[in-house]
Amino acid sequence: MSGRLSVVGLGPGDARYLTPEASAALAGADALYGYGPYLERVPMVAGQSRHPSDNREESARAAAALRHAARGASVAVVSGGDPGVFAMGAAVCEAIETGPQSWRTLDVTVVPGITAMLAVAARIGAPLGHDFCALSLSDNLKPWDLIERRLDAAAGAGFAIALYNPVSRARPRQFGKAMDRLRRHLPQTTPVVFGRAVGRAEENVNVTTLATADTTPADMATLVIVGTRQTRVVARPGRSPLVYTPRAAAEVSA
Ligand code: SAH
Numbered sequence: 001m002s003g004r005l006s007v008v009g010l011g012p013g014d015a016r017y018l019t020p021e022a023s024a025a026l027a028g029a030d031a032l033y034g035y036g037p038y039l040e041r042v043p044m045v046a047g048q049s050r051h052p053s054d055n056r057e058e059s060a061r062a063a064a065a066l067r068h069a070a071r072g073a074s075v076a077v078v079s080g081g082d083p084g085v086f087a088m089g090a091a092v093c094e095a096i097e098t099g100p101q102s103w104r105t106l107d108v109t110v111v112p113g114i115t116a117m118l119a120v121a122a123r124i125g126a127p128l129g130h131d132f133c134a135l136s137l138s139d140n141l142k143p144w145d146l147i148e149r150r151l152d153a154a155a156g157a158g159f160a161i162a163l164y165n166p167v168s169r170a171r172p173r174q175f176g177k178a179m180d181r182l183r184r185h186l187p188q189t190t191p192v193v194f195g196r197a198v199g200r201a202e203e204n205v206n207v208t209t210l211a212t213a214d215t216t217p218a219d220m221a222t223l224v225i226v227g228t229r230q231t232r233v234v235a236r237p238g239r240s241p242l243v244y245t246p247r248a249a250a251e252v253s254a
Contacts, residue, residue: 003069003106007089009082009113010041013199017119022111025076033065034078034088042078056140058088062095066103082115086136086164116223117162120195123205125234125242127193127225130249131159137178138165144174148181155185160231160245163224175224176214182226186210191227191243194218207233207243 006025011017018026026032026042036052051068053061062077069075079087089110096103121128133154139147154161161182167175182190188211196204196219208216210226218224230249234242 002072004074004109005065005069005092005106006074006076006109006111007083007092008076008078008111009084009087009115010038010078010080011114011199012081012116012119013197013203014041014201015043017114017199019111019113022113025109025111026078028074029076030073031065031068031075032078033061033068033075035080038078038080058091059095062088062091063099066092066095066099066106069106070100070102079113080116081119082113083110084112085115085117085134086138114199116164116195116198117225119198120162120193120205120223120225123195123198123203124193124207124225124240126244127191127227127231128160128162129245129247130228130230132162132245133159134162134164136164137171137174138168139171139174144177147174147178151178151181152185155182155226158228158230158249160228161226163226165220166218166222166224168220175218179210179214183210186226187229190229191231191233192216193225193227193243194222195225196222198223205240207241 008022008025027045031049032039032042033051035055039050039052065075065077077088083089117134135150137147190210192208192210192213194206194216206216228245231245
């Protein structure tokens, strides 16, 4: 079977963040699948078909793209950021695992992209400069109890924490609950970075502390980085502060 499927990371924002490998995969595809607003970021190529779908339809989108590739086409599925981080990469792998045997003979490539936490971290210094972890606060695919246990474990073990999907219209109160949970383990003065729409025209980055984090506006285009007990804020005259987590840690900071 000659079909090809690439799962392509677009990076966090505009074309500056698209890797040359991702650009080539997109330009060479016969068909593009993805969440509508992500497809709109991809330059048009004559003769290429586009198949936008809704944000929540990852499994159906993966299956549709695989069926299309299995007919012999070169298909690209796009994700914002990196496709392996809370995105289409795992949806495509799962569809192949549970789908028809013939999908296992397709040429599948995952093309990495700059994920939101790295783009936000780069804007402000190096808050992920020591050990860190990433968590999605969405409870669409896992129970809230599990999210709280992971927050306890991560903060208790001294990891900086990148929080994806901090808020949505369907989950207005969970971000506050997550901050309450972290305050059990971390001082009120722990630096917290909010990066909204990083890499796009409306980009906005703010630094606050755990004490007031839940009063800072956040939405689905925001990524939040919660520092550790060691994370430093370096004030600079006339410039925004640098936030960094030192490369060395002496003790478990629980
Ligand atoms: N695959 C994506 C993440 C998808 S989950 C990646 O690797 O970045 C969607 C979440 O990612 C959003 O709720 C937000 O927390 C974060 N995000 C995506 N793009 C962002 C951007 N440009 N700026 C800040 N956060 C972003």
